[in-house]
Amino acid sequence: MNIKSKFFIMVLALGALSGCSMVGSHIELDAKTIESNDASNDISTMVMVHPLTVESVSEFKSPLPQSRANPSLQSQIASYEYRVGAGDVLNVIVWDHPELTTPAGQFRSPSDSGLWVDADGTIFYPYIGRVDVLHKTVSEIRAIIAKRLAKYVEKPQVDVNVAAFRSQKVHITGEVAQPGQQPITNIPMTLLDAVNMAGGLSENANWKKVTIVRDGVKETTSLYALMQRGDMQENRLLQAGDIINVDSNDNQNVYVFGEVQNPKLLNITRNGMSLTAALSSVGGINELEADATGIFVIRGREVDAMNSKKTLDSDNHYIADLYQLDIKDATALVVGTEFELEPKDIVYVTAAPISRWNRVIRQLLPTISGFDTLTNGVRRVRNWPN
Structure with a gap:
């Protein structure tokens, strides 16, 4: 048997021994169910x-978003009217009748001295008693009070305004400077308004993905298209209870x-x-x-x-x-x-x-070098004098 044959037998024996001693923990696939892969699933x-x-x-x-107008939004804003809810505070003024006007003092703000809307949606007013104001506009409330006061005051001149908007809110969360609640007021609030009032977008905001949840229905819009490209179709008129979330760009x-x-x-x-x-x-x-x-x-x-x-x-x-x-x-x-x-x-x-190719060669070089060294060593041993 020549030197090379002996060398390969020795390598195989060492490999078998090292395989037994160094293999460590493993998972056997025998007796386990293995899903077959069709050739078509290559x-x-x-x-x-x-x-x-x-x-x-x-x-x-x-395609990049294009600048577009939003006539529908403009129409909604033009016809917008605030409707009173429970928790709001109203001021009522009856001209030439200070005794019927909501009292105001030097140290009291209109919201402190006004008429609170109770949980049942009513306010109490002198002479006429309880007035149902829930979901009504200030114009409608003004007409109701004037009509009922007419029994006691000749041609009453009544004015009504909301001193504090506390019944309706939108919630803005996510990557904005100041997340939190924002009140719905007599000034219509759009998505762009809400983001600006929240201090704008944070550095980590994904402004291409903003979600609005309304009555359990989620809608996605893009502030990039709205703010960067001028696409007003991405803007929305917000309603009470809306939840706006600006996603993070982490993903x-x-x-x-x-x-x-x-x-x-x-x-x-x-x-x-x-x-x-x-x-x-x-x-x-x-x-x-x-x-x-x-x-x-x-x-x-x-x-x-x-x-x-x-x-x-x-x-x-x-x-x-x-x-x-x-x-x-x-x-x-x-x-x-x-x-x-x-x-x-x-x-x-x-x-x-x-x-x-070079990587393959670099992988083989240690083995080739080791084989050459071992072969030369065997030759020297064979040639060593007895």
Whole structure:
């Protein structure tokens, strides 16, 4: 038996011993049920590839919101009237009859000296007794009081106003400077008004996703389109009980891996992030290792458990879109500036073929070197004089 044969037998024996002594804890798959994978479920067949070129990049670019008016909102604001609720405070003035006017003192504010609306929606007023004011406008309340006072006062001149708005509120939460309650008043409040009164958006706000919950129904709107692009269709007239939540941008992330200088997680800014901006944020590609033709953006699709069992007859079968940018000519980075990344996108830069080959060689070198050293040692032992 020659030296090489003895060497390989020795390596196998050492491998068996090391396998027994170093394998540690593990999970046996024997006797366990393993789900079978059909050939049709090969992940490579579930990805749609889209080359990014000067001609094609516009197809994948989401249209920017356009400046638009909102006639419906303007109509709602023009016809808006505040309706009194339980807990509000009213002031009543009867001209030329100070004894019937809500008293005010030097040290008492109108809200302290006014008429509170009780829980049953009524107020007490001299001569006429209880007056039902719930869900009525000040004009309607004025007419009711004047009509009932006419029995006691000739042609009464009555004025009614709300001294304190306490019955109706909207709630604004999330990434604003001052989250909390805001009262509904006789001045109509829109979504934009509420955000401004809350001190504006915080640094971590996702202003492209703002939710309004009304009577258990959730609606999503975009402050980016409203505030940055002037799309008034995104504005809303708020109502009592509305809950506005400005989401955080914590989940507005993209992942950059592969042959780049500094792989890391990036946060999409308020103004978005292009593919070129993402590459710049990680220091660019590794010029010595990267394959300039293999700049990929992996964008997952929502996968239906039922669709995962279907064949490729339906486009719904694809689980991801793969966008490929070739920057062998660095001017192609201009194309990357036109491709906007979306949350959860994965930017991956592949290694050049020569780099992959070099890595294989580097993996093998220690083994080859060790084999050469061991062989030379065996030869010296065989040649050692008895």
